[in-house]
Amino acid sequence: MSEMKKIKNLKEFSTSADRFEGANLLCPGCAHSIIVREVLNATNDDLILSASTGCLEVCTAVYPYTSWDASWIHIGFENGSTAVAGAESMYKALKTKGRLKQPDRKPKFVSFAGDGASYDIGFQWISGCMERGHTMMHVVLDNEVYANTGGQRSSSTPIGSSATTSPAGRKSYGEKKNKKDMVSIMASHGIPYAAQVSPNKWKDMVKKIQHGLSVEGPSFINAISACTTEWKFDPKDTMAITDLATDSLVFPLYEIIDGHELNITYRPKNIVPVEEYLAAQGRFKHLFKDEYKYLIKEWQERVDAKWAQLQRREEARV
Amino acid sequence: MANKGWDEFEIGAMLRSFEGPIKDIATTHQEDRAYSGNNSFTASVADWRIEKPVFNKDYCIDCQFCWIYCPDISIISRDKKMIGVDMDHCKGCGICVEVCPTNPKSLLMYSEQTDEEQALAAWPAKDTSKADSKGEE
Numbered sequence: 001m002s003e004m005k006k007i008k009n010l011k012e013f014s015t016s017a018d019r020f021e022g023a024n025l026l027c028p029g030c031a032h033s034i035i036v037r038e039v040l041n042a043t044n045d046d047l048i049l050s051a052s053t054g055c056l057e058v059c060t061a062v063y064p065y066t067s068w069d070a071s072w073i074h075i076g077f078e079n080g081s082t083a084v085a086g087a088e089s090m091y092k093a094l095k096t097k098g099r100l101k102q103p104d105r106k107p108k109f110v111s112f113a114g115d116g117a118s119y120d121i122g123f124q125w126i127s128g129c130m131e132r133g134h135t136m137m138h139v140v141l142d143n144e145v146y147a148n149t150g151g152q153r154s155s156s157t158p159i160g161s162s163a164t165t166s167p168a169g170r171k172s173y174g175e176k177k178n179k180k181d182m183v184s185i186m187a188s189h190g191i192p193y194a195a196q197v198s199p200n201k202w203k204d205m206v207k208k209i210q211h212g213l214s215v216e217g218p219s220f221i222n223a224i225s226a227c228t229t230e231w232k233f234d235p236k237d238t239m240a241i242t243d244l245a246t247d248s249l250v251f252p253l254y255e256i257i258d259g260h261e262l263n264i265t266y267r268p269k270n271i272v273p274v275e276e277y278l279a280a281q282g283r284f285k286h287l288f289k290d291e292y293k294y295l296i297k298e299w300q301e302r303v304d305a306k307w308a309q310l311q312r313r314e315e316a317r318v
Numbered sequence: 319m320a321n322k323g324w325d326e327f328e329i330g331a332m333l334r335s336f337e338g339p340i341k342d343i344a345t346t347h348q349e350d351r352a353y354s355g356n357n358s359f360t361a362s363v364a365d366w367r368i369e370k371p372v373f374n375k376d377y378c379i380d381c382q383f384c385w386i387y388c389p390d391i392s393i394i395s396r397d398k399k400m401i402g403v404d405m406d407h408c409k410g411c412g413i414c415v416e417v418c419p420t421n422p423k424s425l426l427m428y429s430e431q432t433d434e435e436q437a438l439a440a441w442p443a444k445d446t447s448k449a450d451s452k453g454e455e
Contacts, residue, residue, distance in 0.1 A: 010381065010386060014385045021335075023365075031389070040392045064333065065333070065358040066357060066358065069357070070343070238389075
């Protein structure tokens with residue numbers, strides 16, 4: 001592992017100079033930029049970044065402005081990860097040939113994508129990057145919906161959520177399929193590092209980002225990004241909702257090293273019932289009608305089962 | 319390049335964040351950067367705001383929670399101290415007020431028209447009703 005920026009506490013972290021700029025057009029209270037800031041501030045190295053189509057891309061590159069103070073590229077919906085992988089391959093080739101102008105500077109390669117561009121559309125591309133073993137990091141800003149285009153369901157949308165293509169109404173309780181377990185899928189490629197992070201646990205997040213950036217080979221980060229517009233809550237509650245997600249274990253924080261060594265990195269002192277997480281968001285409002293109450297019970301059972309499974313995996317090291 | 323029309327904009331052109339050479343951007347703070355007209359830092363989203371945060375430094379303990387959780391890079395922290403709010407880039411989401419752990423809070427939301435001096439003069443007193451609940455860890 002290479003030398004990383006030392007961040008002992010939040011005061012020390014706050015001396016970082018942001019490389020992501022304000023006056024981007026993300027909604028007030030959007031968690032995307034909180035995640036991006038925590039990722040970029042975790043390192044002082046040069047960065048080569050990409051963003052796949054999604055909220056982050058359309059809002060940070062509005063003509064004639066850019067919000068990125070580092071090399072940044074956007075191509076298509078699916079190939080943000082491969083764009084960065086290509087840059088990484090070129091860097092390696094130039095390094096081997098001794099043609100780098102500043103060989104002592106070691107850039108980090110990071111691609112950002114939403115859950116639509118990662119779970120669905122860019123899935124094959126990301127899988128390819130992980131399989132080929134590029135030294136890069138892929139960060140998913142998981143807001144569980146295609147928020148950029150008006151809230152269509154993605155394969156990250158959880159059961160019972162009302163999205164515009166799976167709306168709740170008289171005949172339906174909304175989305176009927178469960179969320180895809182992307183971290184396990186990516187870890188199954190045998191990559192050196194895969195982790196789930198949450199912006200409210202900044203220290204855990206920075207630690208994981210630094211681990212991911214310092215390994216040789218690909219790393220995959222899945223970050224929960226509360227969406228005020230599509231999850232339907234007040235912009236000021238972004239961090240409160242994220243707290244509920246991690247404390248109710250709906251979004252457990254763990255890492256998988258080399259595809260098998262699972263570590264749970266955050267165990268809430270007081271586990272909050274899933275009901276509280278659901279009740280805080282407008283997209284689950286209909287679940288509190290009498291006829292759909294059973295779904296809340298199922299939610300709790302599913303979350304408990306996943307937590308038990310994670311603990312078993314951690315113990316068994318498989 | 320900032321003043322070019324859409325049809326004068328070359329395909330594959332790059333938007334430069336800075337004017338002139340920048341040696342190490344990761345250690346250069348915003349006030350020392352030579353932003354180009356293409357950097358969104360030079361734009362303003364102040365007209366998005368309905369409510370604005372007002373900062374009272376008397377109660378601030380420099381915990382930096384507002385800095386880390388600000389989505390718009392609008393909390394200005396230098397040398398581990400919270401200095402103030404960047405009103406050009408603040409969208410008024412109110413996250414900084416929610417995460418502020420002090421009692422009374424050192425950041426509060428006021429309507430955009432409120433005079434800052436008046437708001438500071440009429441700052442609420444310490445709330446003793448829930449002394450042993452949150453923020454006392």
